[in-house]
Amino acid sequence: MNNNQRRSDCPISCSLDVWGDKWSLLIIRDLMFAKQCTYGDFLKSGEGISTNILASRLQAMEENGLIEKLSHPDSKAKVLYRLTQKGIDLLPVMLEISVWAEKYYDIDKDRKVVVKEYKKDKEGFLKASLKELKKV
Amino acid sequence: MNNNQRRSDCPISCSLDVWGDKWSLLIIRDLMFAKQCTYGDFLKSGEGISTNILASRLQAMEENGLIEKLSHPDSKAKVLYRLTQKGIDLLPVMLEISVWAEKYYDIDKDRKVVVKEYKKDKEGFLKASLKELKKV
DNA sequence: ATTTGCACTTGCAATATGCAAGTAAATTTC
DNA sequence: GAAATTTACTTGCATATTGCAAGTGCAAAT
Numbered sequence: 001m002n003n004n005q006r007r008s009d010c011p012i013s014c015s016l017d018v019w020g021d022k023w024s025l026l027i028i029r030d031l032m033f034a035k036q037c038t039y040g041d042f043l044k045s046g047e048g049i050s051t052n053i054l055a056s057r058l059q060a061m062e063e064n065g066l067i068e069k070l071s072h073p074d075s076k077a078k079v080l081y082r083l084t085q086k087g088i089d090l091l092p093v094m095l096e097i098s099v100w101a102e103k104y105y106d107i108d109k110d111r112k113v114v115v116k117e118y119k120k121d122k123e124g125f126l127k128a129s130l131k132e133l134k135k136v
Numbered sequence: 137m138n139n140n141q142r143r144s145d146c147p148i149s150c151s152l153d154v155w156g157d158k159w160s161l162l163i164i165r166d167l168m169f170a171k172q173c174t175y176g177d178f179l180k181s182g183e184g185i186s187t188n189i190l191a192s193r194l195q196a197m198e199e200n201g202l203i204e205k206l207s208h209p210d211s212k213a214k215v216l217y218r219l220t221q222k223g224i225d226l227l228p229v230m231l232e233i234s235v236w237a238e239k240y241y242d243i244d245k246d247r248k249v250v251v252k253e254y255k256k257d258k259e260g261f262l263k264a265s266l267k268e269l270k271k272v
Numbered sequence: 273a274t275t276t277g278c279a280c281t282t283g284c285a286a287t288a289t290g291c292a293a294g295t296a297a298a299t300t301t302c
Numbered sequence: 303g304a305a306a307t308t309t310a311c312t313t314g315c316a317t318a319t320t321g322c323a324a325g326t327g328c329a330a331a332t
Binding site for chain 3: 303304305306307308309310311312313314315316317318319320321322323324325326327328329330331332
């Protein structure tokens with residue numbers, strides 16, 4: 001799949017090597033909103049990722065330390081995915097992407113509210129959200 | 137190529153539809169640093185984009201209003217590419233990506249300096265950089 | 273008039289994606 | 303307790319995208 005060679009030591013390039021595709025950040029998004037997700041939860045997301053791509057992205061992101069697998073308390077058949085600290089640290093990136101998209105595209109109204117709150121007091125919003133994400 | 141269908145009205149998804157691949161943000165990066173670039177300048181960048189991919193990305197980003205083409209003052213054979221306001225507005229995204237990468241990867245020391253400056257006073261740094269980018 | 277530089281295009285092989293169907297273990301249902 | 307269902311994947315194959323190398327056409331320099 002994705003061999004883990006860096007293309008350069010540019011931070012943008014490094015980042016794209018890790019999550020620069022059409023799906024990885026959507027998985028991260030789901031985890032940021034829901035905190036924990038099962039494989040099936042990701043499949044249910046609106047964009048319709050196909051199951052083989054989902055499996056390959058989850059594996060790559062686990063190998064790159066963005067997410068981790070946990071055993072589900074309810075059942076051995078289920079797996080819980082969760083963000084690591086490295087994954088949680090993508091929050092500011094996700095929020096700035098949202099701010100940009102909100103300026104130029106029609107986006108979901110719930111997310112518009114988040115953007116508005118964030119813009120009002122970026123540092124404060126980040127601090128509170130990070131605290132919340134780290135909780136579990 | 138890239139048909140311009142939205143996958144959903146999620147801001148992350150919208151954004152990825154526009155620049156979510158391994159190359160677009162590197163082109164944006166070059167333009168943010170150099171302000172103006174020719175086709176040949178992009179080809180010379182460290183990551184080694186191939187010429188057909190470069191052409192397709194430039195076209196897509198022009199169609200999506202991130203960049204624009206200008207005639208080169210020196211020669212009719214040359215073309216200058218420049219960021220539009222929409223492209224310039226990706227600056228906070230680029231900076232937060234850099235902050236993330238700087239935390240987890242070994243990055244170029246010049247970029248480390250930029251990250252350090254940005255983190256010291258985000259709003260101030262942004263304001264100054266935006267002003268500088270809009271100048272030309 | 274010929275060569276060089278610049279911005280692309282084209283052809284083709286290699287890789288990645290998307291869809292549909294399949295598998296294996298764990299759980300639920302009868 | 304056997305059979306059906308749920309869950310997390312894997313496999314096969316068609317299609318789309320990428321990457322490499324070579325080619326084209328116009329402008330400018332020699």
